[in-house]
Amino acid sequence: MGVTMKDIARMIGVSESTVSRAINNKPGVGAKTKKKILRLVEKYNYQPNQLAQNLAKQESNMIGLLLPDISSLFYSEAARAIQDIAAKEGYQVIVCNTDGDEDREKNYIDWLQANKIAGIIFLGYGLANNKIINLGLSNYPIVLANRLVEEVMIPSVVIDNATGAFGATIHLLEKGHKRIALINGPQDNLQSQNRLQGYKQALNNYNIDYNPKLVIHKDWSRESGYEGFLELLDSDEVPTAIFAANDLIAVGVIEAIKMGGYMIPHDIAVVGFEDTIVTSVIEPALTTVSQPMYELGANSVRKLFSLINKEEVEEKIEILASKLIVRKST
Amino acid sequence: MGVTMKDIARMIGVSESTVSRAINNKPGVGAKTKKKILRLVEKYNYQPNQLAQNLAKQESNMIGLLLPDISSLFYSEAARAIQDIAAKEGYQVIVCNTDGDEDREKNYIDWLQANKIAGIIFLGYGLANNKIINLGLSNYPIVLANRLVEEVMIPSVVIDNATGAFGATIHLLEKGHKRIALINGPQDNLQSQNRLQGYKQALNNYNIDYNPKLVIHKDWSRESGYEGFLELLDSDEVPTAIFAANDLIAVGVIEAIKMGGYMIPHDIAVVGFEDTIVTSVIEPALTTVSQPMYELGANSVRKLFSLINKEEVEEKIEILASKLIVRKST
DNA sequence: TTGTACGCGTTATCAA
DNA sequence: TTGATAACGCGTACAA
DSSP states (O other), rough: OOOOOHHHHHHHOHHHHHHHHHHTSSSOHHHHHHHHHHHHHHHHTTTOOOOHHHHHHHHHHEEEESSSOOOOOOHHHHHHHHHHHHHHTTTTHHHHHHHHOHHHHHHHHHHHHHHHOOOOEOOOOOOOOOOHHHHHHHHHHHEEOBBBSSSSSSOOOOOOHHHHHHHHHHHHHHHHHOEEEEEEEEEHHHHHHHHHHHHHHHHHHHHOOOOGGGGOOOOHHHHHHHHHHHHHHSSSSOOOOEEEHHHHHHHHHHHHHHHOOTTTTTTTTEEOOOOOHHHHHHHSBBEEEEHHOOOOHHHHHHHHHHHHTTTTOOSSEEEEOOEEEEOOOO | OOHHHHHHHHHTTOOOHHHHHHTTTTOOHHHHHHHHHHHHHHHHTTOOHHHHHHHHHHHOOOEEHHHHHHHHHHHHHHHHHHHHHHHHHHOOOEEEEEETOOOHHHHHEEEEEEEEEEEEEEEEESBBBHHHHHHHHHTTOEESOBBBSSSSOOOEEEEOHHHHHHHHHHHHTTOOOOEEEESSTTTHHHHHHHHHHHHHHHHHTTTTOOOGGEEEEEEESHHHHHHHHHHHHHSSSSEEEEEEEEHHHHHHHHHHHTTTTEEEETTTTEEBBBBHHHOOOOOSOEEEEEEHHHHHHHHHHHHHHHHHTTOOOOOOOEEEEEEEESSSSS
16 A cells, blocks of 8 residues: 555665654654655655554544534534534544433443543533543543533533523513513423523512423423423413523424414514524524534533643633524514 | 453463454354453453554544535534444544535545545535545545546435426426526536526426526525525516525525515415425425435445445445425425 | 464664 | 664464
């Protein structure tokens, strides 16, 4: 196949070590020999075999990215950021879709470690499991993106969901709403909990009692929004505003509201969460909370490189602010 | 760090080759020794160092995926398919974003080859460049997904854009439209050309003369749709139907149409292309042509594994059908 | 059935 | 400034 160091060494009649030194710009090579070597490198388009390099150095120039699903717009943007910055550092990214399944997560981790991957980013939601904690205890470079772990101090970058939800709810309160419903994600999900917390806190600031009947836990789907709204209609406390815990839920809510013949925002106001493309396409355009996904990915991978390079990670847990984007639905 | 074969060999007092044979289930190991070895493997959670394995075998268990942008919904779905199937075969995928830039493409290819990546999938649009052709001439496993190359027979999977566009245009013709505009992607783009070709052919089937004034070439953005429609309004031939070459363009078109006070589909009908999520969210829901992206990715990677395993690739160039999805905008 | 010896392509440690 | 040699961890042809 391609030429190796040995080939070049033989051609000139020097040793492989000399060739290695010349190529890697290390001191201790005569100017003339170095020139000769580099000329042949050019001529035969020598490409170092990274597998061999990696084996010798006991490390590789790849990082692993574990996330639920790359085909979700939400994650793919962060993935893009990670790949951009990794590429600048000469690293490539191995993307592993876990669908949130712990078994697959574990398998991927084994694979990545067996391949001596330089480090791993966990991008996802909710709490991380024990396996990750154990990884964190061994001194393997790990960064958590939008995930948290309780017991161990693993460098993390998270988006402040509570404050985002707080801002969205305050926005509705300022508009004069008093019966604000929350259609949320699963109850055991960390994001759901944070968004609920922000919601509660906002109500509290306005001295409005928290009413559990106005909070519905479902999954993150469009159907949840649709069904959730119908449930609220059936209750005795029909809300004047709905805070949907993500845009997809909001889309379902809007569909149900329209189906019921109500006007948005006149009869019922709606706020979403995430700022995906649908928010600007749907009628009326959806007020939502934007998540800095690119920044999330970028800052995570920067932290990871700090770890890989044995540098100090300044901000162990970094919290990114989300931002309210007001459109026509409120 | 982890235990190696050498460690296990020493513990029992056998040679490394015996351990290797036992672990890889190769014949020629006594049942008792094998059991002893496997017990230690279990006990110390031995993980083979893949870097070493790869170096010894001169190949790696990774494949490369070159695409324009992973954060595009269009590509990320195919990427997901590729990763799913690769994972089943024990391979991982390295995702490389090129943004269509040939220099970056070339750099990635070098990197992938230096790392002895088992094969590469080129996912994208348009024609591939010479570098790729050269790669194809060397017997490196390569598959093209939604790309074509003229001179060399590289296994490829493409989506039949021409027929998709043909069907979409026929659909409009059947609805009685005679002045159908096409707002297309860039003129030098292969997909654009195919979609134009299908459009022309449909007109031809209905004995309608092709009118270049009704065809506008722009980029694939929402703004293109908006501006494109305004240009058509200014012309002397205002169309009764618009075929937008992708959904994003269609969104812009619909916005412009609404802004102009026209009714969809009463005054003007609209068809999109791709079937992204916006089609079901926008009002009115958009008739569009769905692209089997998951299948595109899946079949591409299957072909790649055939190449990697030195098997015969049955269908050198596979063409996937796209499908018209009729909604409310026509 | 088992062990020896070498190769994979590179880096790194000593001597020379 | 150089070169010989070992090491990285594993696979494998050959010999025992």
